[in-house]
Structure formats: C-alpha cells, structure tokens
Amino acid sequence: MSKNGSVAIVGVGLHPFGRFPDKTVEELGREAALEALADAGLSYRDVQAGFLARVTPAGIGVGQRVFGELGLTGIPVTNVELACASASRGVMLAAELIRSGAAEVAMVIGVEKMGRGMLQPAGEKSYQALLGLTVLPGIYAMMARRHMHLYGTKAEHFAQVSVKSHQNAAHNPNAQYRVAVTLEDVLHSRMIADPITLYQCCPTSDGASAVVLASERRARQLTTTPVFLTAWAGGTPMFDPDEPGLSEGPTAMLAQKVYDAAGLGPSDVDVCQVHDAFSPGEILTIEELGLVPEGEGGPFVWEGGTEITGRLPVNTDGGLLSRGHPMGATGGAMVAEIVRQLRGQAGPRQVANANVGLVQNAGIGGVNVLALQT
Amino acid sequence: MSKNGSVAIVGVGLHPFGRFPDKTVEELGREAALEALADAGLSYRDVQAGFLARVTPAGIGVGQRVFGELGLTGIPVTNVELACASASRGVMLAAELIRSGAAEVAMVIGVEKMGRGMLQPAGEKSYQALLGLTVLPGIYAMMARRHMHLYGTKAEHFAQVSVKSHQNAAHNPNAQYRVAVTLEDVLHSRMIADPITLYQCCPTSDGASAVVLASERRARQLTTTPVFLTAWAGGTPMFDPDEPGLSEGPTAMLAQKVYDAAGLGPSDVDVCQVHDAFSPGEILTIEELGLVPEGEGGPFVWEGGTEITGRLPVNTDGGLLSRGHPMGATGGAMVAEIVRQLRGQAGPRQVANANVGLVQNAGIGGVNVLALQT
Numbered sequence: 082m083s084k085n086g087s088v089a090i091v092g093v094g095l096h097p098f099g100r101f102p103d104k105t106v107e108e109l110g111r112e113a114a115l116e117a118l119a120d121a122g123l124s125y126r127d128v129q130a131g132f133l134a135r136v137t138p139a140g141i142g143v144g145q146r147v148f149g150e151l152g153l154t155g156i157p158v159t160n161v162e163l164a165c166a167s168a169s170r171g172v173m174l175a176a177e178l179i180r181s182g183a184a185e186v187a188m189v190i191g192v193e194k195m196g197r198g199m200l201q202p203a204g205e206k207s208y209q210a211l212l213g214l215t216v217l218p219g220i221y222a223m224m225a226r227r228h229m230h231l232y233g234t235k236a237e238h239f240a241q242v243s244v245k246s247h248q249n250a251a252h253n254p255n256a257q258y259r260v261a262v263t264l265e266d267v268l269h270s271r272m273i274a275d276p277i278t279l280y281q282c283c284p285t286s287d288g289a290s291a292v293v294l295a296s297e298r299r300a301r302q303l304t305t306t307p308v309f310l311t312a313w314a315g316g317t318p319m320f321d322p323d324e325p326g327l328s329e330g331p332t333a334m335l336a337q338k339v340y341d342a343a344g345l346g347p348s349d350v351d352v353c354q355v356h357d358a359f360s361p362g363e364i365l366t367i368e369e370l371g372l373v374p375e376g377e378g379g380p381f382v383w384e385g386g387t388e389i390t391g392r393l394p395v396n397t398d399g400g401l402l403s404r405g406h407p408m409g410a411t412g413g414a415m416v417a418e419i420v421r422q423l424r425g426q427a428g429p430r431q432v433a434n435a436n437v438g439l440v441q442n443a444g445i446g447g448v449n450v451l452a453l454q455t
Numbered sequence: 456m457s458k459n460g461s462v463a464i465v466g467v468g469l470h471p472f473g474r475f476p477d478k479t480v481e482e483l484g485r486e487a488a489l490e491a492l493a494d495a496g497l498s499y500r501d502v503q504a505g506f507l508a509r510v511t512p513a514g515i516g517v518g519q520r521v522f523g524e525l526g527l528t529g530i531p532v533t534n535v536e537l538a539c540a541s542a543s544r545g546v547m548l549a550a551e552l553i554r555s556g557a558a559e560v561a562m563v564i565g566v567e568k569m570g571r572g573m574l575q576p577a578g579e580k581s582y583q584a585l586l587g588l589t590v591l592p593g594i595y596a597m598m599a600r601r602h603m604h605l606y607g608t609k610a611e612h613f614a615q616v617s618v619k620s621h622q623n624a625a626h627n628p629n630a631q632y633r634v635a636v637t638l639e640d641v642l643h644s645r646m647i648a649d650p651i652t653l654y655q656c657c658p659t660s661d662g663a664s665a666v667v668l669a670s671e672r673r674a675r676q677l678t679t680t681p682v683f684l685t686a687w688a689g690g691t692p693m694f695d696p697d698e699p700g701l702s703e704g705p706t707a708m709l710a711q712k713v714y715d716a717a718g719l720g721p722s723d724v725d726v727c728q729v730h731d732a733f734s735p736g737e738i739l740t741i742e743e744l745g746l747v748p749e750g751e752g753g754p755f756v757w758e759g760g761t762e763i764t765g766r767l768p769v770n771t772d773g774g775l776l777s778r779g780h781p782m783g784a785t786g787g788a789m790v791a792e793i794v795r796q797l798r799g800q801a802g803p804r805q806v807a808n809a810n811v812g813l814v815q816n817a818g819i820g821g822v823n824v825l826a827l828q829t
Contacts, residue, residue: 136515138512141510141536141538141819141820142536142537142538142818142819142820142821144820145691145819145820145821146820148691149691153691153693154691154693155690155691155692155693155705155708156690156691157544157688157689157690157691157821157823158537158691158820158821159535159536159537159544159548159689159821160535160536160537161533161534161535161536162515162516162533162534162535162536163516163532163533163534164515164516170531170533174533174548174551177548177551177552177555177557178551180555180556180557181551181554181555182554183551183554314531315531315533316529316530316531317519317522317523317527317528317529317530317531317532318529319527319528319529331529334529444516445515445516445519446515446516446518446519446520446532447516447519447531447532447533449531
C-alpha cells in the first residue's frame, strides 16, 4: 500500500555503533552509505540529492566530504542539524524532495564521532538552566519523578526498560552494548539522577547510518515489496507555564498528525522506535504516542509489553540505551530497524507480522514522528 | 506569472551587515525576521516551517534559539549549512516544502557572526590544499590569472568590479562599506593574491537575512504583485582532472537547468546577483551564467555593462565585496535584493523594468542558482 504521496525507503545501512577512535567521520559515513546503496540495489550515480546529518562540529562542508567519498556526481548535498533528531529530519526533507518531484532517489547519511561529555550543553539560557537542569539526565529524572508521583510508576519499571533494551541489543551485531544485564545490575549501577542509574543512560557513541529514499515508481522497479514512508511530522517543543506537563514535547500532537495523514490509529502499530536516551523516555513516549493509556506505561513495560514478543515491541534493536546514540546517526538507525522489521529481515529480533512501524526521534529543539508501512 | 509550481517570495528582511560585536546571533536573526514578516504582512503565527542557515559554530540548535525569539508556535525548524551558500539552500528547501504541500508559509533566516580569519579553512584535504591553496583568495587569483592568459582580461577589469560594487553599496543603507572608491584606490590597496588586492576581497561581517516564502494561493491573498521563485537548482563542484577549467563550479550546468525549468534564456535576465567573494567572481560568473560570451566578461564590466544603468546590472546592492558577507546570511540578502528590484522598491539602486532576476550563490561544496520573476 502507499498513502499520502508515494515515498519509499529502498535501502538502509549502518556502520556499527560503538567507539571507533581510529576511523574518520568520512569513513564511518561511507561504510553506512555503501551498505544502504547495496541494500537498495542502486549505485551512487542513481542518487540525485543528499543530506548529511551530524551534531558535533566537524568542519564546514562535512556532508560534501562524506558524500565526496562516494563519488563526484555533482548532486546537491545539504548539511542538516536538529540535535539528536538530525537524521530523521534529513529523511523528512529527502521525502519532501521526492514528493515535490525534485528527486527520484535521495540519500540521507547520519554520522557522529562523539567526544566524552558531549551531552552537557542542554537547556542553556532556558528556565531549566536557571533551575540547575543543565544536563539531560536531570530533566529526564524530573519527568520520571512526576510520572511516579502521578501514576505510581516505580523505579523498577524504568530499570526494566534498560533490561529489555540490553536483551534486544544482544541480538544486534551493530549495537554498542551486546550483553544482557539483570534488573539488579541496572538498579545497583551508579546513581546519576534519581531514579536514573548509569545503566539507564545511553552511551556516547561513534557510528553512522544511511537511508535511501525513492519515488514509488522507482521503488517498484527495485523491489516487489517496498516499505513506504506514509506520513511524517516535525515540531519544536513548547513550554506553557500555565500547564506544566510531564514533557514539553510535541510528540502527542505530531503522532496525531501522522496517524491522520496515514489513516492509522495507535492500535495499528506493530513495532515502534522511540527516543530512549534515558530509560524514562520509553515509558513516557509510548504514552504520548497513544500506544498505551496515560499512566500505564510502567506496568506495561514491567509485564513485557514492549519486548519483541510483547503486544507492542519497542526499540527491538536495543534503542539508544544499548544500540548506542551517535547523535547525528540515531534517527537513521531508527528508520533502518523499522525497515528491516517490516521486510521481515530482523533475524532473531524479528517481530511477527510487522506491517506498520512508527519512529519517534527527539532532540533538543525538535521532535520527528514518522510512519512506515509495507 | 508563475511557472513550475507556485512558490512566491512574500517577505524579505535584513539586519544591516557590518560589525556588531554587542549583538547576539539571536538578536541579529530576530531583527531580520521581524522585518521580513512585516514586509509580508504576516505574523510569526502564520509561519509553518523554518530553516536557519549559519556556517560558523553557534551551538546545537541555533535555529531553535533564533526562531524561539519570535514565538513558541511549535513549528519544525531545521538548521542547514552549505558554507557560503547556506541561506539560498534554505530557500530552496523551503520552496520544496511549499511545492510538496507540506507548508503554505515558510521562513528562512540566515545569520552569522564572524570572527577574524574565518575564511581560512578552504580546500582542506583536497588537491588544492596539497598545492598550498589553503585560502580562498589564492584560488580566485589562479582562476583570474587563467582568465587573463586565455582572454586578455586585465587586472583593471577585476578592480573595476570593486569600484562598481562600492558605487552601488553607497546607495544601500544595509551595506557594510558605503563609500565610493576609485580604480586607483582598489589597484593600490595591499596585494593579497595577485591580481587580487585587499579592496577586491569581501570583508568579514556580522548580519542576518530573512526570506518568507508562500504558496501562490497564499501570496495572492497578500499582494497583487507577488514575486515568484520560478526555478532553482543546486549542485556540488566537481573536478575533472582531464579537463581543467577556470572553475570547478557547476554554475553553467545549474543555470541551464534553471533556464529550462523557468522557460527563460540568458537574454531574459534583467538583474543578477552573483557570488563576488573576490572580484574575479563577478566576471567569471556572468560568463558561466551565459549572460555574456566566454572571455568577454572583463571588457563588459570595464565598459559599465554590470552597472545599475548597464545592459546587465549585477550586485546592485554592493554584492559580497561591499554589502558584506556574513556567510550564513548572504544567500538571503541576494534573494532580498532581487525581490526589491522586481518590486521596484530599490530606491536609488533601482534597475528600470526589472521583471526577471537571477541569484547565483556559491560556497565551498555547493552552488545554488535561483530564478525570480514578477
């Protein structure tokens, strides 16, 4: 099926996530891109427009250097940045080029080499910074505490997100952490921002992702079973001082837009990727997406609802927590996992009968929600 | 008229270009944006998507901070970078969103605060750097010398570009240099890279630009005389070692695409903005755009052909050389000047009967050509 325009995702690729101090940004990006092109059955000459997503400074024209590694075909390449949601925004812009007719094939490469301590500069100049919330775990911890207060969610529920995440990542050769951990391991790791312990924080990572998009016409030449990007919406967090919530994010509003545009409801979603930079992210986001009722996210996770065999498998590849989070690459990895799930190519991580997938990718200053369908 | 989709430019604004060490990037961007919105007769609430163009590092989410100064409406904002061609690429992406139907009104803010020496890091890792061409004036000087060798172009021809540029900027209250200079002043200023003297180099600048785009439907509600963005094309410079040219740029190829898409030929162009970061830029680019025959650019400039009263007025606002070149803002200023010319609002700089305008904006790693028409 195809709805709301005709944009397909025809190739995905990753450079494994982890620590690769000896590789350049160009090398990481090239490897992911070549995998995505091979996956699509295309050569770089077929690509008509490029986007490069990265967050940490990598010099003027990093996209020109990364795409330049693939060939000198003269296509327009644009560097995009939207913090941790950069690559999914790149995918959305590429999709607009295809929908507008400007390109038949476009590629988004997301890449990052992160130094230590890269996650510091959040909330600068905001009311949050005035309150001392200058690092992200503190912000997630406040939202978690509010959720605990309102709904009786327990620290164990958040910890269980990380247990499940590590279980999934153990089956993902591209993941940064491929070892299972126990609930006790998670709960007794170093406290970072109560209730968030060290094992409930995403690592700093190097890595790259690539996504090749094509018009429906081109996609049908390449495969009989394309995956379509049927709807997408992006927004900026707002803060309404009169109505403080668990989150400032526009996720719920964006999800509704995407459901409406794709003709879907939350009950249609078979598999989901959400932005679990810290463990509360999964519980809060599946509620914002309408996938579980408000306040029930904790018990839902605790009872295995988001496991691969659960009612709503979430972050089947290990998510940010265990797959890793090279910021500019993360959104592309989220899309890649959903594509592999919808194609039935996820191996030991495969969700049965997955036909509708959702991606929620959040960053400082921007959130994107995307719907993918077979 | 409107061709090839229906994208209009309904508002333009600038923060004056110059040195503004006491203003923040957010303040520069906000002032340009408010002027563009007022020019359009729109409020910020009407804007459905935003792009922020900047080149020098300004922290993660600079666009979120600049747009956040205008209001918290939750629209998607994307940071884009394409070196000195960032803002015109932002305009192209905004135009794609309007053409695809994703937005009816979009705004591009370009902003830059430049430190001293910002133009150093060109050509890193390329064959050019291996030859010692690590700064841009050297690259432009080589192209100028080749042009002199092939066509008999004289140092005075290049210098005259700067004389004309300063004449135009003297009539532009937003320009960085608003004083006329003589040919002798230019030729006898300090030699930078023969034949390019100091007065033939653009300054380092602070400043901001803003461009508001709208669908044709929305534009016709706002004005009876909209300016349309009728065609645009972007590309990446290539180097063919078997066919070394005056330029590695794709300008000629992009111009042909734009002419074809807009149903125009070079003789239809009434007014033009080209990327004169250094004086040879004007002479080389008007040839690449097909506006004067190859090799004749020097005498054409010398005889006043690119003056406001000439056959082909170029850089009527002073161009990069005299208006200034705050990198992320430059493409927006180019578009703004063409819009004002096509509306007949350019005051003492007004070109008579201007109905078709061209913008060529070049950066390390990317070139954009845009056609605007009444």
